[in-house]
Amino acid sequence: MGFDLVSRVRLYKVLERIGCSPKQFDGSPSTPSETNRGVKQGCVQASNLFGIYFAAMLRHAFGGFREVCGDFRLNISLKKTNIMGINTQHPPNIHISNYQLEAVNEFTYLGSVVTNDLSLDTEIDRTGSASATFAELAKRVWENTKLTLTTKILVYKVSILSTLLYGCATWNLYSRQKKRLNIYNLRNQWKMLKIKWYDHITNNEALQQTSIPSIYTLLCQQCLRWLGHVCRMEDGRIPKDLLHGELNQGSRPRG
Template identity: 45%
Template sequence: MLFADDAALVSHTNDGLQRLMDHFAGACKEFALTISIKKTEVMTQDAPIPPTISINDSRLETVDNFRYLGSIISSNVSLDAEINARIGNAAAVMSKLQKRVWENKNLTLNTKMKVYQACVLSTLLYGSKTWTTHAKQEKKLNVFHMRCLCKILGITWEDKVTNSEVLSKAKLSTIFAMLSERRLRWLVHVHRMEEGRIPKDLLYGQLECGSRPRGRPHLRYRDSCKRDLQSANININSWEDLASQRSAWRVALKSGINRAEEDRCKKQASKREKRKAFVSPPDTTFICDTCTKDCHSRIGLYSHCRSCSLAARRNPSSSVMDGGQ
């Protein structure tokens, strides 16, 4: 793949990509356009040897990440770089609006939430309708979302306010619900496209040849959409028929997302109650077997055992009592 500021060329071979580049350079020359060598880069996927693509005897640089139309595209098909960049940009917007909006007592909470949705959330979730996110990545986005809401509402960890109460005060949903809603809306939008459109061909296309390598395959966009449909209680086999009816689809999507959000909050509340109700037996001790240190709690013992066993492997000649001292 070859990326420029506003163009992308894709090919399966080095020679094919070079021919495309030559044709593109010739077309630019016909219209008196100049291709910037510094802004044009080459990115490969699973290529044993980096390709050698040149423009007018100037070799292009091969990179692993490239920012294309505001989004970061990685050679390993990972969203980690894109999500980190989105969080960084959203954090910068939050800091710029700190004094003028978040700390402004003349603005109501409703106004602050509108500004947060328009400026921060739009920056954080830019292009998220096409993301294929894992649970860890969604949790990372939701943690940043909750931290921003607590900052706007003036809530600290010492107040011991649950996430459900924070969302209720802000009248917003979690990032999980926002991502599901955006993905499903884009899914229906692509489904309604005419035949021959590139997004629809990619969504419904199948490979003619090739075999899947050993191991777990990469998460596909279709897999994420199936997961969202299941969480929204929408039939996977008949969602296309439902999508053809716009009003019925809007009602089903909204009610399904709200129901999934309620179930998620109930599960979190149930886990929190179980955690609070857990009481250690009175005769339970939390002493390390390696250095006999009293850690006073189960989580403290677990954390200490990891560091203590690592120190014992690094320095086996030391006495076992040194770790407790």
């Protein structure tokens, strides 16, 4: 769902309802001033303010979504709005104001790829972008004799591993997918260490030289870190309820 405009007047009213005071920090009311510009592109406050505004709108969305957006002065960008059906034989057909929304098989949300079959094969295909970054840094970093191995490892963790494993805390991978990621990681480390096949150095020895855990270990660490974060949440939070939730009836398949 894409939006082109948010009403500032209604945004200020929503902020007042949740307890944001219109006063300054010294306690005295501020002088009214006309606002002609919003937050800049990429500003942290932009996502926070829109999240608050959108959450308030959803509370009133008991009727038509289009009408509620109109009441909150939210202009829906129909060209930016796509729909996707999960495990459906026929794509959904939804119209808004005589405009048919485009049905897609996958879309990118916050850097993660969501597909209509919920497969992670497309998600881990980001090895292509990681490989492009690795190749761009070949002469500057990996083949640079003036840089120490410690510096190269730090660059590898920041530029390659962070891209490769982004969002992996919520992944549910198959063994073949983990193996694919692990092979890619080992191949890159062999290139950093300039190891050839005839050097007779095992993968474990290469990991010891770089002090980088295997992909299996990194995935496990990220999952455990996320589970610990969810368990520390207050009761009633949706992620915690989903983690400890059980089916009222029927049975859930294994895996």
